[in-house]
Amino acid sequence: MRKIIDAHIHFDLYNEQEQIQIIQHMKQDQIEGLITVSEHLESARKNLKLAQKFPNVFPAFGYHPEQKLPTDEELSQLWEFIDNNQEKMIAIGEVGLPYYQRKENQSLKIDGYVELLEQFITFAKKLQKPIILHAVYEDAPVTCSLLEKHSYQKAHFHWFKGDKKTVERMIENGYFISITPDVLYEQEIQQLVKIYPLEQMMVETDGPWPFEGPFEKEMTEPKMIHHAMKKIAEIKRIPVDSIYDTIYYQTKTFYELS
Template sequence: MQRNIIDAHIHFDHYKENEQQMIVQSMDRWNIKGLITVSQDLPSAEKNLLLAKTYSGIYPAFGYHPEQSLPDETELAAFFDWIAEHEKEMVAIGEVGLPYYMRRDNKQIKLEKYIELLEQFILLAKRYDKPIILHAVYEDTSIVCDLLEKHSVRKAHFHWFKGDEKTVERMLENGYYISFTPDIVYEKEIQALAARYPLEQIMVETDGPWPFAGLFEGKLTEPKMIHESLKMIALIKKMELQQVYHEIYENTLTFFKLKLK
């Protein structure tokens, strides 16, 4: 018997309409109680809000994904005004962070303006008392931790996190959460991180429709894949599977203050 799960990070608006319908229709079968759907920009946030009003179990987060060009001042002001208008309808600020992969491919990209934008979103999260969903990996994470600490923001979720031991220790001390994608089933680096991080600060996600390898090769990324992630976490932690399901489910409910529909 499958236990309850929540996908803590999915780009639901990026799926085709027929794929969205298929996922929603299969949620009861796979005991998927909710999808935290993150936004790319204002049009993405508008789509996610509409999806949340269309389908039960969809919980939107509003943010500007960092792996793209910066918005101009007019675009950003319009987005912040829109968030202010709809802040009661979002469960988090996200996805926001720093452009690690874009900078890796283009050394000319300057980080300062991205840091300024991230700080504005951190202040929004604090103003509206919402958790923040972060795209920050490797050396970028210390910059993000500096900003979170500066503004005393502790409800932080680093999705698909990767980083060194010193950074992990800092995140643990601050009570930050991380989430694991289906790549935990086959990636040794991610398995090692799962062994290190305490269960009470862990969630699970798909980051769909991002594709995965291994037994997921060639398959549409769906929330039901999380069941395989949870089995691997239980194996790594040497814990009863039922306990892992229960704690991660409760972690997610509490972190996002979800009142399931």
């Protein structure tokens, strides 16, 4: 095992015992850092506290799109929090569009979510911070158009899924994706790894989201990333040490980790 960084984890959603377990295992599991994303203001506050408590936890602040839109008051408080803590955050995130929510409720209007995402993109550009995106399938082209509109390239599409045309567009624009442990058993993700340049790739767990296959009924932990790294090496037909070196370096550079 070589050093790696979990580029997308909801660390605040683990209970305290699980958090301590993950932190205690980081050194032996060669996990150098956790990019912990936020779902809303309270989540952002928790992630800030975790980052202050644990030096290898790096918080991102945002509003997850798979929920009701925030009220004007909630959004105002979130903007104020981000503005006051911009030096302590690693990125804007997790933000994006509500694909899965719309699958359950086809009458859900997307306009407000698009407007909010555009606000997050302009804010990320203003602060020159990376933006961590939840934008899959038909939501990805909309998100690409917003990024192009504002000429902002520092975008990380986490656990991405989408059509070939959108993948080609994202590659051309220099956007990053991150690969989850389901690359071991999901053909769709394996095909994405085959196509997408290694130089625009990171790895993540999206924990505590559970996985299937060899990880069924296991608590999602950053150490699962090492299995994904081996699979990426196998798909890319590149030595696994080179995969580690490239992805580790890119993640540190993208997130400006010292």
